[in-house]
Amino acid sequence: MSDVLNANTIIVDGKQRYYEPAPTNMNVEAFRQVVTSRRSVRKFTDKPIPKAVLDDCLDMAMLAPCSSGLQPWEFYVVRSKDKKAKLVKACMSQYAAKTAAELIVCVARTDRIGDYAQKVLHDWPTPNMPPLVKRYYQLIPYNYAPGPLNSFGMLKKAAVKVGGLVTPLPRGPYTSKDLDLWAAKSTALACENLVLAFRAHGFDTCMMEGYDEHRVRKLLKLPNGALPIMVIGAGERADDGVFFPQIRFDRKLFIHEV
Numbered sequence: 001m002s003d004v005l006n007a008n009t010i011i012v013d014g015k016q017r018y019y020e021p022a023p024t025n026m027n028v029e030a031f032r033q034v035v036t037s038r039r040s041v042r043k044f045t046d047k048p049i050p051k052a053v054l055d056d057c058l059d060m061a062m063l064a065p066c067s068s069g070l071q072p073w074e075f076y077v078v079r080s081k082d083k084k085a086k087l088v089k090a091c092m093s094q095y096a097a098k099t100a101a102e103l104i105v106c107v108a109r110t111d112r113i114g115d116y117a118q119k120v121l122h123d124w125p126t127p128n129m130p131p132l133v134k135r136y137y138q139l140i141p142y143n144y145a146p147g148p149l150n151s152f153g154m155l156k157k158a159a160v161k162v163g164g165l166v167t168p169l170p171r172g173p174y175t176s177k178d179l180d181l182w183a184a185k186s187t188a189l190a191c192e193n194l195v196l197a198f199r200a201h202g203f204d205t206c207m208m209e210g211y212d213e214h215r216v217r218k219l220l221k222l223p224n225g226a227l228p229i230m231v232i233g234a235g236e237r238a239d240d241g242v243f244f245p246q247i248r249f250d251r252k253l254f255i256h257e258v
């Protein structure tokens with residue numbers, strides 16, 4: 001039994017719940033056009049990206065789903081002439097970096113889990129945080145902490161190995177490497193949102209992992225818990241900005257119905 005109370009409250013089986021029904025006026029062809037017209041662009045014109053467009057794209061990037069809602073990402077829009085020149089060099093002077101109107105370094109953060117779990121507890125958007133959710137966020141800093149030389153993680157791994165014999169349990173993250181992967185997943189999703197948002201605004205991008213991580217870290221003074229995931233070059237596509245037709249293998253290689 002359900003009964004809509006107002007725009008975002010519904011009563012289900014006597015309990016008040018948040019209510020956000022799926023919008024129905026979606027335009028799949030507009031989405032398809034964005035997805036299919038996205039290409040990795042290696043040569044941009046010198047047209048600047050309006051600040052409002054850049055900000056809108058970054059805002060859409062940060063609407064990407066993220067593990068436990070912890071938003072383990074950061075975007076460094078490198079604007080200073082000096083820093084930009086250094087970043088282009090760190091990107092091995094790739095054409096896509098050299099000609100881009102904007103260069104954005106996308107960074108995954110594993111060192112803010114505790115702070116952001118606190119922030120979720122503090123900023124929770126409804127008056128009563130469900131007790132189980134509250135407990136989950138209170139425990140996150142302990143659950144995710146690998147400890148010195150991954151010692152806590154290894155203890156947790158042993159406990160999960162035993163507990164996992166009787167019930168399904170999440171296997172990790174245990175080590176600091178696991179945490180890197182944990183943060184990289186969500187950050188890469190935000191990167192995809194970012195490039196699609198630029199495309200939807202009529203601009204183009206090139207994701208780049210061909211860079212010298214040491215130099216990028218130094219340039220941005222990144223701490224240990226920060227992991228550069230990719231540099232995104234963005235701008236207006238030059239007419240000859242896409243160098244090759246798109247290659248995608250037969251879908252049968254990748255899609256398995258099991």
Ligand SMILES: Cc1cc2nc3c(=O)[nH]c(=O)nc-3n(C[C@H](O)[C@H](O)[C@H](O)COP(=O)(O)O)c2cc1C
Binds near residue numbers: 040210211246247
């Ligand atoms: C994580 C990642 C890293 C990439 N690094 C580079 C790069 O350093 N330089 C480059 O020119 N393209 C780079 N690319 C672009 C790929 O080469 C490109 O996506 C692929 O060839 C498919 O072409 P398409 O994006 O036009 O469909 C990268 C793409 C991804 C997803």
